[in-house]
Each structure stands twice: as C-alpha cells, then as structure tokens.
Amino acid sequence: MHTDSAASAMTQDELKALVGRAALAYVEPGQVIGVGTGSTVNRFIDALAASKIAIAGAVSSSEASTLRLQAHGIPVFDANEVPELSVYIDGADEIEPGGCMIKGGGAALTREKIVAAQARRFICIADESKWVARLGRFPLPVEVIPMATQRLIRQFAALGGSARVRLRDGVPLVTDNGQHILDVTGLTIDDPLAFESMVNNWPGVVTVGVFAHQRAHLCLLGTPQGVRTIA
Numbered sequence: 001m002h003t004d005s006a007a008s009a010m011t012q013d014e015l016k017a018l019v020g021r022a023a024l025a026y027v028e029p030g031q032v033i034g035v036g037t038g039s040t041v042n043r044f045i046d047a048l049a050a051s052k053i054a055i056a057g058a059v060s061s062s063e064a065s066t067l068r069l070q071a072h073g074i075p076v077f078d079a080n081e082v083p084e085l086s087v088y089i090d091g092a093d094e095i096e097p098g099g100c101m102i103k104g105g106g107a108a109l110t111r112e113k114i115v116a117a118q119a120r121r122f123i124c125i126a127d128e129s130k131w132v133a134r135l136g137r138f139p140l141p142v143e144v145i146p147m148a149t150q151r152l153i154r155q156f157a158a159l160g161g162s163a164r165v166r167l168r169d170g171v172p173l174v175t176d177n178g179q180h181i182l183d184v185t186g187l188t189i190d191d192p193l194a195f196e197s198m199v200n201n202w203p204g205v206v207t208v209g210v211f212a213h214q215r216a217h218l219c220l221l222g223t224p225q226g227v228r229t230i231a
C-alpha cells in the first residue's frame, strides 16, 4: 500500500472522483475495456472522456453505463464481440482485504460478473467507506427469477438471513435482465468462495452479489489522505 496524493476533509463524492481519475492509469490507448456500474464508475467514465485517452471502446455492465459512455462518444461493444478484456473497472458495496466483494447495490450484478469474467484484471474503485474486514454488513443483493422468490426467501431464512424484494416506486425493481433483486441482511459470510458457489447453485438464483470467484486483483481506495493502492 502506498499513498499517491494528499487530501483533507474530502466528501464521499470527492473520494469517488479521486479514484475514478486514479483508474485512468490502468487504461491504455487502443484497448477495449470493461466498465462497471454506479456513481463511482460514473466518475471514472467522466474522467475517461475528459482524458482523451483513445480507447477502442468499452463493454458495459448496464444500460445506464452504456448510455453514459455513448453520451461521451465512447463506442460500446456487445460482450460477445470481444473475446477478452485487458481490464475491468468497477465499484463495490464492500471489499475485504482478500479482494472479495459484495456488489449489486445498483442492481447490475449479473452483467458485472459476466464482464468481470472476461477481463484479465479487475480493478475495484471505491471510497474508504466500502472497506471492511469481513463481508456482510451491506445487504447482500441477489438477482432472482421471480417465480422462485418465496422459496429463496425461506432458504435465506434457514441461514439466519432476512430477504426482501427490492422495490422501486412501490413495485419490484426489474433488472436489465428482466428479473428481480432480493436484498438479504443478517448473513455471516466467513468463506466468500464457498458461499458464492452454494447460493449460485440454488434453483432460481441468477447471480449472487458475492464476488469471490471474480474478485478484484487491485483496489484503488479513496481516503482523505489520497488513493491507497491495495494489491
């Protein structure tokens, strides 16, 4: 770990902008890169556009990021058109020292995992509030097929968890993939790899928001003292 620059009394949004800019160091001209979803990634996209680094384009993890990239004139490719990405840059809701994460606060977890799996390197950009010793404080997002919702709620209850369907404007949120999200509290996630494999095997689960198989290789953590680079 090293500190890149000094800063003081920065807001969370300023920390997100700081790591968004720091991620530019991992983008090389001519590449197609993977781009995640969320407010931190939005700052990265804006910094990328301002930087004039001439990338070939991006594979995006959500309709929202696609729109933002295209608004900046950055070409967006279908994941099937690009066999491998050199780098995937995305935020997290929680990240622990081993690089395992909870993601999906923005409901984009399934496409995020797909794009991350295509990349040689996952760079997580996050403000320091996301740093945890152990995963589980943030409600775990799980994308589910709606007909399995009630059974999955019972399966999480058997683990001590409390699962709720995520709502938007009073009705179940519908993801970019046409499915629903459960947010699960009260879980203990001691072994993220085993937990991810177990829940992904439950019928009706599209994607669980534990990213252990697709963990981050590097974390750029925004702190009031500057960017901590954690490998």
Ligand code: 5RP
Pocket: 036, 037, 038, 039, 040, 041, 090, 091, 092, 093, 102, 103, 104, 105, 106, 107, 108, 109, 112
């Ligand atoms: C979206 C995600 C985001 O990366 C995560 O929710 C962090 O978002 P933000 O940068 O807005 O704090 O997983 O599905």
